[in-house]
Amino acid sequence: MDHFDIRGGVMHAEGVNLDSLADAVGTPFYCYSSATIERHFQVFADAVAGLGDGDPLVAFAVKANPNLSVLATLARLGAGADVVSGGEMARALAAGVPANRIVFSGVGKQPHEMAAGIEAGILQFNVESEAEIGMLAAVAAAHDARVDIAIRVNPAVNPGTHAKISTGGQDSKFGIPIERAHAAFVMAAGHASLNPVGLAAHIGSQLTDLSPIESCITRLGELAQGLRGAGHGVSRIDVGGGLGVPYRADQPAPPLPSVYAEMVARATRGWDCRLIFEPGRMIVGNAGVMVAGVILVKQGTTKTFVVTDAGMNDLLRPSLYGAWHDIRALRPRGDTMVATVVGPVCESGDTFAEDRTIEAVGAGDRIAFMTAGAYGATMASTYNSRPLVPEVMVKGDAWSVVSERNQPAAMLALDARAPWL
Numbered sequence: 001m002d003h004f005d006i007r008g009g010v011m012h013a014e015g016v017n018l019d020s021l022a023d024a025v026g027t028p029f030y031c032y033s034s035a036t037i038e039r040h041f042q043v044f045a046d047a048v049a050g051l052g053d054g055d056p057l058v059a060f061a062v063k064a065n066p067n068l069s070v071l072a073t074l075a076r077l078g079a080g081a082d083v084v085s086g087g088e089m090a091r092a093l094a095a096g097v098p099a100n101r102i103v104f105s106g107v108g109k110q111p112h113e114m115a116a117g118i119e120a121g122i123l124q125f126n127v128e129s130e131a132e133i134g135m136l137a138a139v140a141a142a143h144d145a146r147v148d149i150a151i152r153v154n155p156a157v158n159p160g161t162h163a164k165i166s167t168g169g170q171d172s173k174f175g176i177p178i179e180r181a182h183a184a185f186v187m188a189a190g191h192a193s194l195n196p197v198g199l200a201a202h203i204g205s206q207l208t209d210l211s212p213i214e215s216c217i218t219r220l221g222e223l224a225q226g227l228r229g230a231g232h233g234v235s236r237i238d239v240g241g242g243l244g245v246p247y248r249a250d251q252p253a254p255p256l257p258s259v260y261a262e263m264v265a266r267a268t269r270g271w272d273c274r275l276i277f278e279p280g281r282m283i284v285g286n287a288g289v290m291v292a293g294v295i296l297v298k299q300g301t302t303k304t305f306v307v308t309d310a311g312m313n314d315l316l317r318p319s320l321y322g323a324w325h326d327i328r329a330l331r332p333r334g335d336t337m338v339a340t341v342v343g344p345v346c347e348s349g350d351t352f353a354e355d356r357t358i359e360a361v362g363a364g365d366r367i368a369f370m371t372a373g374a375y376g377a378t379m380a381s382t383y384n385s386r387p388l389v390p391e392v393m394v395k396g397d398a399w400s401v402v403s404e405r406n407q408p409a410a411m412l413a414l415d416a417r418a419p420w421l
């Protein structure tokens, strides 16, 4: 469910005509629908509302879309934030997410980031190694603080998703291997500056099958039971994010949040602790599109290339993961063409779609890459010295540029001539 549809022959985002918007801001750009973000958050939050101790925390995974206005939209609805860097934490705080709704994850937190989290008073750190327990204990002690932590467990579960976005397998860098997690919890409890309160896991992203998440949760439950049996308090369990979104109409849709919530309810029955969820893609994926202009159509030996003004630097997912984004014309004419849709970047991997049937377009037309709200703009770069792609948010008939396109002069200003040049 999203708010991008064709009205009067033109794609709209809520009440805003995207072709007119493209005239105003130029292409390429990302466009987010507030109504879709709000709806998806609410659907998820309502689905999990009664679970655990009845006070679950839905901590949006900021990495999926860290735009300040996206975070502020979610903060107003009561969202927390799952952050993995000092930069993400600063954004969440600036957007109005209360510190006590922020969870700090990540395998390589640096002492200055730990210090910033302690100073801000965040809810908890999800600690991912024995080495990190020692580091965080030292930073907390230097602050005369006692910080709440959860042990992030590597549950050795294969999530059955793309290898590059799979995090729960035995040989992944994430979490503490489950067989050492009990000992790690006890080790943390031995530090006066640490207060181990719970467990966490996240096994991967774009999950379309719930059974690996269910086995992961079951393993966390067994671990919690063992810890409680040994006299430790386990009051929070963070089950991560990972629920997939539909990218293609011709493939089965991932489970609905309500079905996911039923599974979590079943797997956590009787646990008596606060549950934390870290959804990212599910909240923002379908709430964003990337609009691009068609520069020209070029005939190869066997292929027809549609060359767009957006490149792999603006939307990396197809190049990096072979990911599929539906491509639609902003003004569909009713006929189709078979095209290989590429960007202007000087790499063969700068390909969005290979020999795909799309709505017919020509030079000067505009297209939308659908389901680009998650891991889109945030993974953009300035490769080929291309300006960072801007972001626009829409609410009803209103729109606002919520991240500017940086201009070549601004990019150049970050460089300096070495004194000998």
Ligand code: LLP
Residues within 6 Å of the ligand: 061, 063, 064, 082, 105, 106, 165, 167, 202, 204, 205, 206, 207, 240, 241, 242, 243, 278, 279, 280, 281, 282, 317, 321, 374, 375
């Ligand atoms: N929590 C943790 C600890 C994570 O590492 C992630 C995602 C999430 C939550 C949110 O997962 P989600 O609900 O969004 O699936 N760039 C890739 C996705 C990388 C995901 C990394 N971790 C892509 O474009 O598909």
